[in-house]
Amino acid sequence: MPTLALTINGRTHEVEDVPADMPLLWVLRDRLGLVGTRGGGGIALGGACPVHGAGSPLRAGAVPARARAGQPITTIEGLASADGSLHALQQAWIDHDVAQCGYCQTGQLMSAAALLARNPDPSDAEIDSAMAGNICRCGTYVRIRRAIHAAAKAGAAANTNTTATGAAS
Numbered sequence: 001m002p003t004l005a006l007t008i009n010g011r012t013h014e015v016e017d018v019p020a021d022m023p024l025l026w027v028l029r030d031r032l033g034l035v036g037t038r039g040g041g042g043i044a045l046g047g048a049c050p051v052h053g054a055g056s057p058l059r060a061g062a063v064p065a066r067a068r069a070g071q072p073i074t075t076i077e078g079l080a081s082a083d084g085s086l087h088a089l090q091q092a093w094i095d096h097d098v099a100q101c102g103y104c105q106t107g108q109l110m111s112a113a114a115l116l117a118r119n120p121d122p123s124d125a126e127i128d129s130a131m132a133g134n135i136c137r138c139g140t141y142v143r144i145r146r147a148i149h150a151a152a153k154a155g156a157a158a159n160t161n162t163t164a165t166g167a168a169s
């Protein structure tokens with residue numbers, strides 16, 4: 001089986017023995033130790049597993065890793081700046097105490113980052129629409145919306161550490 005080369009958060013990884021149908025999520029977590037991306041139902045319905053690829057959200061649990069060969073991917077581990085500065089959304093999440101159990105929050109942050117990259121000042125309705133695929137069983141939706149507005153004000157869309165902007169992909 002040929003080695004799979006994946007470019008993740010700006011770094012290329014060579015991964016051995018990746019079956020054709022192995023989801024990207026499994027490679028990220030089990031082969032590369034990038035465990036910030038979570039698994040949900042495995043059929044892209046829960047929204048726990050988004051990463052960014054080619055400028056848009058990508059459900060890592062439902063995409064074969066081999067389908068992403070040679071294409072840049074950003075995971076939650078790459079959302080902050082290389083110098084450790086948090087993405088405006090990450091700071092807003094802290095400031096607004098968004099997370100409860102935390103399980104869904106990686107997906108919420110990645111989807112929110114993609115939203116702000118294409119719409120730097122979304123309305124409540126636009127947030128609800130963009131985030132509709134991200135389920136939170138703890139019901140943090142109101143705080144998520146509040147944090148997205150706060151991050152929009154802080155200029156999250158100008159943050160170049162998400163591939164949703166296409167700038168750091």
Ligand code: FES
Nearest residue numbers: 101102136137138
């Ligand atoms: S914070 Fe618990 S599922 Fe969202």
